Amino acid sequence: MRIAIVNPNTTSSMTDTVVAFAASSARADTTLVGVTPLTGAPSIETHIDEVHGAASVLFEIERLESGPTDGRPDAYVIACFGDTGLPGAREAASGPVVGMTEAALMTAALLAHRFTIITMPARTMEQSDRVVRTLGMGHRVTVRAVDEPVAEVTNGSLHLLELFVAEARRAMTDDHAEAIVLGCAGLADLVEPLTAALGVPVIEGVAAAITLAEGLVAQGLSTSRASTWGRAGGMVS
Amino acid sequence: MRIAIVNPNTTSSMTDTVVAFAASSARADTTLVGVTPLTGAPSIETHIDEVHGAASVLFEIERLESGPTDGRPDAYVIACFGDTGLPGAREAASGPVVGMTEAALMTAALLAHRFTIITMPARTMEQSDRVVRTLGMGHRVTVRAVDEPVAEVTNGSLHLLELFVAEARRAMTDDHAEAIVLGCAGLADLVEPLTAALGVPVIEGVAAAITLAEGLVAQGLSTSRASTWGRAGGMVS
């Protein structure tokens, strides 16, 4: 099985980090292909970044879909919190597409009654809220931020551990959080030390999304073409 | 990896059906162990059945957990629509537990904007509603029934195809459903012909749950012990 992890931003070190981390929990026979756009935004922090990121995601998926069949991914994962460009991606891809945010929320809901997303720039809380609302999980999730720029995690995120521990403890005390969702694609380094420090599950969305994508492919399931994500000229007949 | 599929009812043919179906989408290295209680309810239709079913699930999990370590499952799947006994199971099991209903709903939400559960006895719609409400997906899901007793599917469900096609078509027209969730554990036979007839994804919850359970184990994640599902005498310190 071949799964493309599409990073909506142009920072290939972030792609490398998530591919490496996700590899450890992927199926043995899964090939993970990291995809980094050549042009676009270096990080997705603002809503303008999201416009560029969505275009990058779409461009990369269309490129892969129009290439040779044997290199075409069986499924895609969007590796940016907020699931940048997910609706268009679902339409463009022949196989299923899973966003890291929706995957992280679903995974957390299997492990904890209430849980908290800790995102980085405070201004991206709205993007988290958008996914929470789409799924309807507002009664179980709170959103918090450590308010550092995404650029901080280009070369790893371990130096942010203390900030995340502090914010997570506040979530556990004030919001009764029983699990933590890492709200950015570059935070894989934090999973282990944060889990050790907090004693509750810490969820990295790209790894979670790979699992879901693999499962969809294994079950022979893909995006419904009935209406919302029907392919141009290819409705249900 | 070893995953126990716990059937809350005593009908082993239903256990066999779901294990067989789920096997086709499980990881190559996953061992699926079907678990059927010796005593309890032959099917879970009523709320009284659920009381007995939850006790059966708990008994079986406690039995497996207290057995030799090398036979202990890494994760559990509850194979009954409504996720009978899930909260207690989460507490009793050392590994993660996934219900077929929550798994089916999450899977459908990755594939379709709106979708419909088709359950069997109309009186079980409340159990579906309960899971929908726990996740918060009421804005995207409708619940319908073909209103046949669960006993109908003891030896396969193909004879119900026409009824399911008709109800699913009503869901597609009236509720704008773009995917169908099979609302009973014994309906695996219907996945293929129903998909062919409708042209939209048809989701079988046990297969969906295996995927999620495998993913949790692969990611090293298990039920949070912070509070709600803390183990007796073993809170986070």
Add this chain to the structure above:
Amino acid sequence: MRIAIVNPNTTSSMTDTVVAFAASSARADTTLVGVTPLTGAPSIETHIDEVHGAASVLFEIERLESGPTDGRPDAYVIACFGDTGLPGAREAASGPVVGMTEAALMTAALLAHRFTIITMPARTMEQSDRVVRTLGMGHRVTVRAVDEPVAEVTNGSLHLLELFVAEARRAMTDDHAEAIVLGCAGLADLVEPLTAALGVPVIEGVAAAITLAEGLVAQGLSTSRASTWGRAGGMVS
């Protein structure tokens, strides 16, 4: 009129306390019958306790229903916060069944715009949330805990007054609570001193449930048998 107050746990002193307290607000012609299971969990704190408690409740109701007609209760009240075993009880009983949690929430909603449940072990907040969600009252209720084991109240709860006053004051200040719901069956002793200390209504759910149960009987109303709680072999004809 004869109303059975079914305690899902085996601690008869807790049954005695709630029966005594509820008696003071019951109708003159109501006979309250406290029912304590002989086997099961000594208190209902965990989800495993709830599985045992639901089985106990069902056993006791089925026992009373199959006894001589003249001793059969006209209605039942479930005397445990979280309304342990309520759905199955509704199915098994010939008369109506009222949970102390749903009764307390309805009563509070008649007296206050926003209000707060104060439960005991923090891990039981999920059980409160479940009832809040079933009724849909999340926009008006918050859930808090003093996080003491239920065993603390086996012989009365007056020694917990200070803790409840402190938590209630936080609810009034931070959540704008205008009434307090006692989130455990053994807290009747607190009603009077807590009311005196806070100056707002303090609601004890068993007493509230007796009122509702009496009213249903007086109005000739019982659980609908149309579908969800239809009796086996006894649907609407």
Add this chain to the structure above:
Amino acid sequence: MRIAIVNPNTTSSMTDTVVAFAASSARADTTLVGVTPLTGAPSIETHIDEVHGAASVLFEIERLESGPTDGRPDAYVIACFGDTGLPGAREAASGPVVGMTEAALMTAALLAHRFTIITMPARTMEQSDRVVRTLGMGHRVTVRAVDEPVAEVTNGSLHLLELFVAEARRAMTDDHAEAIVLGCAGLADLVEPLTAALGVPVIEGVAAAITLAEGLVAQGLSTSRASTWGRAGGMVS
């Protein structure tokens, strides 16, 4: 105990009907006092009627509250669907106040998973929606209408039986209603024949409200004065 049933409209025959019906389920020691305003709207159908009705309710309650203490009601019930004037009434009365709509919804929620209000003029559906929304029960209730003027029920409602049976059957089939709430104060005559025709609980809100009001008084509970319904000059100190 003394409970005033305040009819927001000036039609005393409607007051008489609800008092008579409610009497059969009230406590033996309860005195029900029907209160009909001398001036105001003859029926409450429009939002303008509600303005007049709320003023009438307030006038009557203030009149009773300022009268001799021994004639002062222990509690009040608002006998109009939509609970006309309830917030102001709660403030003016020294004892608790219960609306027939909120009481009917709470009662139905104890008996049925999903249920339906059948109101009379279609234009009053918004008033029902308002109470449903205040309680948060939108996921369990639907609102329907037979669209007849309220004047139709001045002298009894039996001639409307066929219309109510037809609408209730649609609710049972299309909305999965398992109980019916009568959406107008003058429909007490319908309870018995409608129950017989449908085989599901039929709830009359004034009777339901009396039960709740009696229970509040018996429990020594009254409207919280903490904030929302604080009395002028009498906040919690």
Add this chain to the structure above:
Amino acid sequence: MRIAIVNPNTTSSMTDTVVAFAASSARADTTLVGVTPLTGAPSIETHIDEVHGAASVLFEIERLESGPTDGRPDAYVIACFGDTGLPGAREAASGPVVGMTEAALMTAALLAHRFTIITMPARTMEQSDRVVRTLGMGHRVTVRAVDEPVAEVTNGSLHLLELFVAEARRAMTDDHAEAIVLGCAGLADLVEPLTAALGVPVIEGVAAAITLAEGLVAQGLSTSRASTWGRAGGMVS
């Protein structure tokens, strides 16, 4: 165009303040007519005040509607937080009616993801909640209070600036508010200094409502008479 700004209370200085403030943002060709009832409540703080205020609003609108056609307003604005009397006003007026609260919430939602209402007496928070709930904006709005009597603003509100700044800063920090809605009709003086102090939009509802009312008139739109706000004897034919 002629728009009547109806103050539900009898304090004409408050009417003057809002008319003056709203004038600066109204269309050049709009005539704003301030309407102050001669009798009623001097301020709307309690639910009893609201009953009187609704009657005053209705009386004034009926008076203007029955006057000479050329003096009849094209639209009405209700100038009290909580939109006192809005439903009846909508029915009585031939043109559209806009409440200052609903207008403020809609305006804020165009400018900010999350925002906060700061009302004055804490006891009026329920009135704000009611409008929030009617629109469905609970996921984006919080309600706070500075808890001063409305009488404080009879002669301007500048002396309250410090209190509003402090409360607004708490809203920005704790609730992530990105805009502030002034929760009382007499606070127009605060718009400029509060905006300067906070650096986020500060919304005055009467000015916001004028804009919406003007727009409805310009678009030829008025209250639907289909059902809820149908005029007596004038349903859609």
Add this chain to the structure above:
Amino acid sequence: MRIAIVNPNTTSSMTDTVVAFAASSARADTTLVGVTPLTGAPSIETHIDEVHGAASVLFEIERLESGPTDGRPDAYVIACFGDTGLPGAREAASGPVVGMTEAALMTAALLAHRFTIITMPARTMEQSDRVVRTLGMGHRVTVRAVDEPVAEVTNGSLHLLELFVAEARRAMTDDHAEAIVLGCAGLADLVEPLTAALGVPVIEGVAAAITLAEGLVAQGLSTSRASTWGRAGGMVS
């Protein structure tokens, strides 16, 4: 005042239609500037179209913002149902931005208790649902479709009148709609005949949005820069 109406698609005839229609309800001193992208999607039907449309909207706004100050719009309106590209537009523009969908929903909520969006391609219902969900109006709105391609309205929409009348009548009967929102930017021709046929308000979102945009400018209000839509390098200090 200068308001740019940005059409996310490249079909200038649709821009011309909405500008012409909106002009009739705009303020006398407002200059409406229609903006049609040179490259992009000819209509916005799919989620891929939305990616291109959002990029076009952003490109056009950035172009206008970087041009001479005296030609810079005071506000923007997004003229496509679903409010394509709205979040990014809000960030890029110095003045406020209003989407036609949010404007139409707010306008309808001022006129009707329940109302219905009638969109064109059924596959775009999800885009409507997205805006409904963002505002929280799901309890008052239903979404329907006539399921014709957007290209149908390139040269006017009068030929679709019969289809819209039929669907609107279904909305009025089945969903109790009391107003109709036209769910596409090219349907201005239908406002008058549809209003005449139905007798209820028919709302065209671009005209509604102009009103709101004008009002924001007149009140001196613009997008909050506090967090979500902060401008790069320009947070509140």
